[in-house]
Amino acid sequence: MNPSVEALRRQFGPTIGRAWVSCGDTIVHVDAGRITDVLRWLKETPGQQYDYLVDLTAVEYRDPERPLEVVYELFSLERRVPLRVKAELSKDRLEIDSAVPIWAGADWLEREVYDMFGVTFRGHPDLRRILMWETYAEGHPLRKDFPLRGRFSRAEQVRQALGANPEAHYSMEELSIADAYHELPEDMRQRLARGERAVIAEPERERAGE
């Protein structure tokens, strides 16, 4: 077992949950509410120095009762030691603080987890879908309740693809770069000012699909 687990317990007490070893890797469960405190402490404390975020991903188990886990694979370039930190999220409240202020590399990784699992990262500077397109309405593909072939029928997928607005390839933020900003309809400019990024916001349809 990685000695950092004991150090974490001393520092954070009951915030640190189960710790176990699988295939030689130490895994430590952390309360999701304090995940950024723990990560920052692991990164900055002398003797820990987990300065390299190798990977950030999520795991959903086949057992629908088990919570979804956000997984942080850390590595200390100083000491050449790996550590895996996990935070459990209950499926009715998939929200966790963003690690982007700690590692810039978490930016796209968190966007991918948001895209694939629907986890919202609080404080992420630009939380948009990344692999699927911005108006994708079928939900989050790596969730276990998402069928392998997608939620919509092939006919519906074709219909949507043919009916897609080709102008929607630029987000409003991008359109604002060009002169086109001044020609945008008033409501789009207001939505842009509020910080919306998607061209067509479709939260209702997405929720209905899940």
Added chain:
Amino acid sequence: MSKRTVEFELATPGLDARGRPARTPLGVSAGAAVAAAPAEAEPDLGGDHLLLNIGPQHPATHGVLRLVVELDGEVVVRCIPHVGYLHSGFEKLGEYRHYNQIIPLTDRTDYLSPMSNNVGLALAVEKLMGIEVTERCKVLRVIACEMSRIISHLVWMGTTGIDIGAFTPFLWMFYERERIYNLQEAWTGARLTTSLARVGGMMADVPDGFVDGLRAFCRNFPTTLVEVDRVLTRNAIWCARTQGIGALTAEEAINHSLSGPMLRASGVPYDVRKDRPYLDYETYDFEVPVGEHGDVYDRYLVRFEELVQSTRILEQALDRLPDGPLNVDDPRVILPPKTAAMTDMEAMIFHFKQVMEGVPAPVGEAYFPIENGKGELGYYFVSDGTAKPVRWRIRPPSFINLSALSKMAEGGLLADLIAINASVDIVMGEVDR
């Protein structure tokens, strides 16, 4: 930077001695009418920013990458990459397949180094299942990994040369790549969809003549490298287009989770082969090149030196290639020989169980990183005790390296954006998965 300034004098007509265009006003040669014209109809363009879309179908984006760029004149103010055009849902597909059935999916992620992807996946599953492979298998896997690294770097060097305007190295690189592809084809039967590794062993042993062929490659390949070195390394245009471009400090590179040549060019000596050794890499004698400035030029130098070092590793692996069994002696993991499955009852049962039920992995999880041509390629498996993983995660090196593109490109010139994007060494199959 100051130490590396390259001085060159251009004798091109129209340029002064310092390489700046020597302008003469249009009006002088074209008459007074033309000279007067701009004064009335010159709009004030200074304040407007231009929105430029590059890709997804553009040769300089190395696949289906789309960049939306905000330009102030020729300066990149903002660069917004869009990925996902090649998304195939490999991770989702993997959850519906037996472990050995996932191997063909890895061919298609980083399709410039399929063999090392296969090996990485087999290593990750073996870590999960607690299998130790044979000595011969280990050495052959090292050969597969280093061949892949050479192929990957050759394609990188060739295409980056084209992006920056050097056509000749492209032809040399692809000639060498063809020679190593012939060896790969003789071994695996495929140029791209190799599916070489299996859990607990390999799909096939090397064919007759392979060892001699690879030795001949290792003998001749450095000659080509010397030629490329002569054409590029001190080339004034190459240096001017790459030095000081897209530079990242070591701190920034670590903060952006970069890996592979991108990280090492910034001066961080982290190589998975040295720091988290696998396949007995610690017993091979090779150096890890580390850059100093973290710019495009240093990334070129690092990759160049890695080609030399990979050749060294290949030679050592060929020297030590031991005889003996290729696959582990465990009928629960390795399929019996086809003739045995047709004639022997027990072998047929094992064959049947493996094909129909797959090989179950114990409950647990494993992350296994390897040093791929692009960077740290990791496979993360979570098992619930069945023959199919609960979660298969690819840690995609070029996806994470690409995420630093905006940081590197913003503030530079549009032409430098192309050089920087090339220096990341992306494969969209892996970025989008």
